[in-house]
Amino acid sequence: MEYYSSHINKLIEQLSHLPGIGAKSAQRLAFHIINMPADQVEQLTSSITAARKNVRYCKCCCTLTDQEICPICASEKRDHSTIMVVENPRDLAAYEKTGKFEGVYHVLHGAISPMLGIGPDDIRLKELMTRLSGEDVKELIIATNSSLEGETTAMYISRLVKPIGIRVSRIASGVPVGGDLEYIDEVTLLRALEGRVDL
Secondary structure, eight states, X not given: OOOSOHHHHXXXXXXXTSTTOOHHHHHHHHHHHHHSOHHHHHHHHHXXXXXXXXXXEOTTTOOEESSXXXXXXXXXXXXXXXXXXXXXXXXXXXXXXXXXXOEEXXXXXXXXXXXXXXXXXXXXXXXXXXXXXXXXXXXXXXXXXXXXXXXXHHHHHHHHHGGGTOEEEEOOOXXXXXXXXXXXXXXXXXXXXHTOOOO
């Protein structure tokens, strides 16, 4: 038995297709949208439509942008000889928030995962290799996640790039700030030990 009208049910169904939104969250969002002022609903729908229509991949680094080349790649203040490889635009945003990285990025839009059927051709590796052959790059920093997929992707990129003569480095990972050593797994502790720096 359906409790709501077909319009409400359709809205709940569409919202539940979004990642991280279950049936209850979709229902809450649907009722929130229905109770919003009409002009706010119009702004929401036009923002979604405009973003879908105008946002594309940067021709250089493959991040999402509404221009042909994103502001980071277009900036002359950035060090274009250092490229940080990240899995998705959210990772790029996380590094940008630190305000410490002065190089540029390359966004893969995923990681190699044989179990999920994601191979090297399914992520933006071809674009990275084309970019490396066309630009004067001194260092490639691989900043993929510390997951099995992230490590696999890092190793694959390293094997592709090292023969070209470009320095390949991997971000250090290990003990989080405020973490107690007794609660941290062995792999994380080992990575922290291997990634140690002089004080």
